[in-house]
Amino acid sequence: MRLELVKRPEMSRKMMLLSPVIAVGLTVITAGIVFALQGKDPLQGIYLFFLDPLSSLWGLEQLAIKATPLVLIALGLSFCYLSNNWNIGAEGQLTMGAIAGSILPVLAPEFDHWVVFPMVLLMAAAGGAAYATIPAALKVRFGTSEILTSLMLVYCATLFLDWLVRGPWRSPTGYNFPITVDFNSAAVLNSYDIGGVYLNFSTLAAVIAVLAFTVLLRMTLKGFEIRVIGQSPRAGAFAGFSARRMTLFTFALSGALAGLAGMMVVMAEIQKLQPSISPGYGFTAIIVAFLGRLNPLGILVAGIVIAISYLGGEAIQTTMQISSKVATVLQGMLLFYVLACDTLILYRIRLVGGRSSRETARA
């Protein structure tokens, strides 16, 4: 028995919608098996992991808080991946963005004026974009693999933040903890009560970004350019589109969004800098981007699904004493399932029994 792929004449629209659903379904089944292997009730585990986070207002609020940065970062990454630019360093861009955005509230804590708020966001976006431009420029100028350089810079950014909060930026009043001073009120994201759920501005920003990216990708020449360069670089050059400029553009854009997302997490949740400011949002966003089929609306849904897995991980840990690391494993599995199911869009899969062509015979 073996699998054989039969190419479809055209992409299957049905499968484009169905493949992420199948992938999520397979993940649910896998989760059940994992829970059962740990000697727990799989159905209770599945309920707690996937549905419990949706059952309370508090859960929905946490969901929005987790999904917001994931969606913002994944949107930027989707433009990179669509145009064949492999930015996997969003975590570093998030960190550098947050550092750049914190310059004002950390170094000028007395400057408490409304103008600080937009300045902080702007500087965060600029910092993330600038940091993302490094691997992009190296790719454009020297042909260096952006995959490896963007990832290496993640480690550098994390270490740089570590040095800052333990060294020059350490709060004099922080009892020697590696933290900066608390941000003043102008550099803080406040939450507002929306039907019992407390949300801040960043969630609104993410929704607006989803809509803007949808329009950009589907309706404008720029979006067309991104899709053409990604699918067929040679045809892109024939259309007069510059792949190099596109590399710089998509990296800068995704870096800016990652920086912005990181800053807003800091402004809303911890309101100061510390050695660790993100639970790996920059890496998880890669899963979100693919689960959302690199489509802005899909990414919105995918961001929510992945946020559920974060909360679900906490829920099973507190209720069933299952390690929350199960969530990370399931996220990795989910990405595999998504990539595997995407095969269905271009191919029909056939099971072939017995002796077949030499592909098996000669191995």
Add this chain to the structure above:
Amino acid sequence: MTGMPGGDVTTTMSEGPKRRPAATGEMLLEARHVVKRFGDNVANDDVSLRLAPGEIHALLGENGAGKSTLVKILYGALQPNAGEIVWKGAPVVIESPAAARKLGIGMVFQHFSLFDALTVAENIALASPKGVSMAELSASIERVSAEYGLPLKADDRVADLPVGIRQRVEIVRCLLQSPDLIIMDEPTSVLTPQEADQLFITLRRLASEGCAILYISHRLEEVRELCDRATVMRRGRIVAETDPATETVASLARLMVGTEIAEVHRSLSDRGPPRLALVGLTLPSNDAFGVSLHDVDLEVCAGEIIAIAGVAGNGQGELFDAISGEKPAATDGAVIIDGHPVGYTGVNGRRRLGAAFVPEERLGHGAVPGMPLSDNVVLTRHSTKDGLVARGLMRFARASEIVGLITDRFDVRKGVADPEARALSGGNLQKFVVGREVDRVPGVLVVSQPTWGVDAGAAAVIRQSLIDLARAGSAVLVISQDLDEIFEIADRIAVISRGYLSAAEPAAAMTRERIGLLMAGGAEKRGEG
């Protein structure tokens, strides 16, 4: 590279070619009622073929007629769904190419199955039985290749060899296995006429030694000259078996196509002022495998078609990129469109001046395979005055409208209104990418391989549209490897060889022999004639 593992197995290889002829009167190979389906598509429908020892047998048919499928089945690369293959009187199942080679069936591929990064000897080792040392193999390569007039050096790296020599590697690779049957897929498409004549001598010698040759070609003239018999396929079926010497080129073409092909009508050219000029165009190659252009001069005038002939890989791609603007020139004045120097201008700037381009690769260069035709219209026309983009927003209705216009005018057959480019057959997609540009009525049109791998009907439509465009006052430059096509449509002919372009000469004064000489390097001696 020496010391392959286990070097003590003796093979016939070191002895040189030796054949075991089939019994007298017995067929060497018979394919009986072969059927091969791909999904719903029947590529081979009840196909039967008989080959006698020592005969040169032509397999004719249009693209998509099922020739390649049949050949792949005979070479063990595909398994038939039904039917049987009889080899020297005994039914056989050819499980793999290795099994085919073991039986004595060799194949020379059209798009060579060579490995660029490896040496000649390594390439040949990959298709040879295990257990021969590299040193032995190298020696027999050099001996056998010299013996058949196809000299090769075993240590040369394939990437460094010109395309004609690469074909030698493929042929010698077959010969070393002492085959009883060699299958050749369009072998002369990469050769100059003189090189082709040399190949025919080798093939006739092989045939006289008892080796059968199954010869696939669309060059009907050479089929008539070379082949003892011909089998004609159409839409997956065998439609005729004939002695090509008793046929004419036209009658063979009729058998292949099934209907009368529309003849291309050509009025006399009325040459106007130059619209496209190349002035001392020099372009060093920035790709290690590429060809540099040397001081190329050419003027294409309103009303005429100039064709550039040449063997593949002599700088055609680089020349196309330089004219289209995908690669900028060294000086602004090296490329001139309607009097405007455009050497520094990008492809869209040149399009806005009224130029249009059709590259050799339909899928992946001329069109994005996974995008619908409407998007592919936008691909080359987003910056011209076609109203496809307004304030950065795409106008989808306008794109669909243009698709409709092209479809109607060029008879593009498609299943749905706006299919993905890759869903179209080669001929229909080529009509679309040519039509997309011709529809703009460009002042200058540059087309590379306009009818490569396209059925005869579509080829006629495309060629006619090029002639009509030129006669309406445009300058048309065609880059082609197909001499029949060149003589059918060109008013003047130039030849490209290793990046040098010969002066364009009137087609009426050109002969195949002269083009062959220029292809082989005569163009480099500039200033002659």
Add this chain to the structure above:
Amino acid sequence: MLEAIILTVITAATPLLLAATGELVAERSGVLNLGVEGMMVMGAVGGFAGAITTGSPLFGMAVGMLAGAATSLVFAFVTLTLVANQVASGLALTMFGLGLSGLIGESYVGQPGIKLPSLSIPGLTDLPFVGPILFGQDAMVYFSFVLVAAVSWFLFRSRAGLVLRAIGDNHGSAHALGYSVIGVRYLAVIFGGACAGLGGAYLSVAYTPLWVENMTAGRGWVALALVVFASWLPWRAALGAYLFGAVTVLQFHAQALGIGLPSQYLAMLPYLATVVVLVAISGNRRKTRFNTPACLGVPFVPDR
């Protein structure tokens, strides 16, 4: 002092060398497996578990190797059988490996491990300076050099290696000649996984006999960069691994050498060095064109 530095360089270089050699073979066959980090970390947790459960560090190494190979099988199935994007699948493998190793290793955190013993030949190992360096290493250090020699011989002297290189150069032609592109690639990917697993196990059994979550700390990615640095030649990978080993240990000896940089900046060095080396190496593409597998990362679907 110098002796101590050289000894730490060797232990820092060995896991990189093991992982890079395996990935080199996979890439020579045309498969870009970015999941080295994930396979390594699975090897690390497997190796640690194997060693403390049985008390045998060598058994631990074997378990680590199997863990790496098993992890790579997931990647092979998704990218070779289902022709999924290799870049994205490699990332998925890394995330999956990091997550699963964390889950498996939760109970091992803080437990003391069992260290792979070093060679000790009375007389030779006691020689001053060269003794401990040449005759006082653990088995894996010697094995890593045997591995490089074997891979080098395999790739450039054996017929099977020729087939593997041919498949990486032009899978269409290799298929047309009747070679099993998918089959060979499966084997190459699994070999790469086994080597990465060994490299990871070396970390948790020999380098620091402990299990710490994410203990590979980017070494899998450095190994990937080493393959590029080596322009797909095994002995150059060995050279690269030792250079990187040297950069990695620099941070431990910097204080003693009187370099007054903050520790975080020293810790950045291996990562920055990777970037610098990648930039430097991308300058001479022409020279390496015959060693770069032309089909690297390109999925292959045979037509039937």
